[in-house]
Amino acid sequence: MSLNTHHVTQEEHNERLDKVLTALNEDASRAQVQAWVKDQFVTVNGANQKSNYKCQEGDVLSWDIPEPEPMEVLPEDIPVNVVYEDEDVIVVNKPKGMVVHPSAGHSGGTLVNALLHHCQDLSGINGVMRPGIVHRIDKDTSGLIMVAKNDKAHTSLAEQLSNKTVERKYVALVQGVIHHEYGTIDAPIGRDPKDRQKQGVVEGGKNAVTHFKVLDRFEEHTLVECVLETGRTHQIRVHMNYIEHPIIGDPKYGPRRTLDLNGQALHAKELGFEHPSTGEWLHFDSELPEELKQVLEHLSL
Template structure:
């Protein structure tokens, strides 16, 4: 169990406690928070409250996050495209449509299920639901992902992510024609206050920085390359929606009228990092999947 605390500010006066704690715990859903309240895991000024309690400025909220229920993540014989492997690190080319790790509603068929079949051991730092997973890419984003086979490798890779020394380049197709050859989007990202299932550029979000350059322009679309300095949830998708050029096929952040693609046109093309044990620089690049390239060919023919 993990004990947390928070002091209510003036601007949060009269906000329901379940709503406020969902904002404070950006990894928890409102229904989860309500279950904590019902289970008497939440206190205000050391007293039990109900989910509809209206918070007052200066209230001291304390809550206990319960340990997740133990579950068995089963190895599954799912083919994976291994780009590099040694006894410490694995680099895989994840196909679009595959979830990275198990979660509610996705307990099988994930990359973790496949990797557990492929490998005997994985890092346990991220717990039983995400063994070996140092960073993630979205279900419908294809491309390169690094996996730690032991805790020492996991710590070394995580430190590089924190220090922003890992190189990650993506390619995407966006709606609209970008005029600038290159640019940087520097805008903080957090939970969308209007829709907790989405991320958005918000004033008090986490620092997020995306560099981009134009690879090709079409009549109504642009093919771009992006390089991430930070790795916020849905970062590229949110940033390009924010500047008015949402990704093609993006069901969450893009327009309904889009090109015929099941999910966003986003591919993690290049990944570079220092080996966490030998410190040797490793860099890999993989082409976008055929359906992504087919869209580019069709756009080229349109002019």
């Protein structure tokens, strides 16, 4: 355990206890913080309070959170669409709805669980929870993801990502009609100060650049291809929302009234990188999900 303390500031005066604590613990969700409060791991001026307690300027918050139990990641017999595989690398076309690796809220059913059943040997650089995982795509984003099968491959792929030589092209259906053919969004991304569960374009955020071009226009929507120059959390979703063309079906950043889509219309369509051992350039392209195809056909009528 590690004891943490915080004196409530003037800006935090009258804020809920769980909201203040969530802002102070970036890796914790609001629900996790509420569980800490309920389990009496948190005190205010030495006494236990409820999550909805309104903090007063000068209150002393103390929280002593037990270390999480180490999780064991088990192989699971889950179908996985392997596009390419050799002794160094696997490229998978991930379905919408699948989490990439286990976490506190998703202990099973992830791509890592499926891959451990499929091939057993994945790189260990990212630890037991994220074996082989060099980059991620969101749970509700479908498409191509590369996974390292050994540490040498992992190091090579991570360096390519850092050097911005990996080609990643996404296709997204966004709200509204974009009238120009091409665009570049260069806007820093960080945690949204108003909602700690979201990312946003914020001053002092991490450098983030997204290039896009229009593939098709409809009466009230636009189909775009997005190319990532950087790889920030929720980058395309945040950037498209920033230019007031949010992705259709996006539960965090998208429009409230939207098309009948089960989740966001974002697909990691193309992936290209240099093979870690041979140096050969590998390029992969994937079909759009059937659900998105049907929506596009309907919009074309």
